[in-house]
Amino acid sequence: MAHIYTPDNPYQFPYRIERVMFDNDNTLFEEPKWSRELHGLAAYFAAKNYFPDLKRADFIEMMVESRRKTGASLDGIAAAYNLNEEQFRQFQYDHLEKLTQRGFFTPNEDLIRGLETLRNEGIPVYMLTHGNLNWAQFTSNEMKIEDHFNEHNIFTKDIVPVNKNKGVDMFEYALDRAGVSPNLIHPERRGEGTVMVEDTEKNLEFSDFLGIDGIIICPENEMDRDFPDYVEVVVPNVVEAIYCVLDSNRLFEAHLLRKCEFSALEN
Numbered sequence: 001m002a003h004i005y006t007p008d009n010p011y012q013f014p015y016r017i018e019r020v021m022f023d024n025d026n027t028l029f030e031e032p033k034w035s036r037e038l039h040g041l042a043a044y045f046a047a048k049n050y051f052p053d054l055k056r057a058d059f060i061e062m063m064v065e066s067r068r069k070t071g072a073s074l075d076g077i078a079a080a081y082n083l084n085e086e087q088f089r090q091f092q093y094d095h096l097e098k099l100t101q102r103g104f105f106t107p108n109e110d111l112i113r114g115l116e117t118l119r120n121e122g123i124p125v126y127m128l129t130h131g132n133l134n135w136a137q138f139t140s141n142e143m144k145i146e147d148h149f150n151e152h153n154i155f156t157k158d159i160v161p162v163n164k165n166k167g168v169d170m171f172e173y174a175l176d177r178a179g180v181s182p183n184l185i186h187p188e189r190r191g192e193g194t195v196m197v198e199d200t201e202k203n204l205e206f207s208d209f210l211g212i213d214g215i216i217i218c219p220e221n222e223m224d225r226d227f228p229d230y231v232e233v234v235v236p237n238v239v240e241a242i243y244c245v246l247d248s249n250r251l252f253e254a255h256l257l258r259k260c261e262f263s264a265l266e267n
């Protein structure tokens, strides 16, 4: 059963957490309610680069069809019309950057401090996103967390085209880049000591296959529902996810210390 974290109800992972991986959209920044419309509009403008006379209603039908076939709004359109998927996505994000100039991002001092604390405690951070590098860097700049994310620790769909909810590829790639050796005897334990923070529940299913612990961000009024087994901890926002990891490591270190003291007493 998923653990609902609060500072008064901390969670202890059974090992020290050595690295934290974050989703980007709606995790490292909270998307406003109108975000979905802006993404759709940006995708429409992107499609008009290829089909200048395209009507909005026709494009919406194309997106619906693409989602039905591939689970993603643009992948199916790119495949059906033989468009360069990476370029198509770049066009979309170029438009999205213009559309999110006002009131979309709210920098969060607690997040900035939380990321600093993680890294000061020797816990590297990574970003695993279905977006592309330009968008990830743009959003990091807007959130003033650009000191913590760069081309070396942002892993995007342009690098690993398999969606996080479709396979382990993105997570294996991230573990490779984080220098985590393959576990040939227990591949399902390779990711132990790694946490993945997400706002999309189904994106945690395949990270769980590798032993990566999933923390889900969930609005407080929805927390009492059931969560799948691959969700380990539930938090209301990304800052609490960071506190959860820091608290767990403190509890773990205190536990180790007690164990050492106990065995010293025994000897």
Ligand SMILES: [Mg+2]
Residues within 6 Å of the ligand: 023, 024, 025, 026, 027, 198, 199, 200
């Ligand atoms: Mg997300």
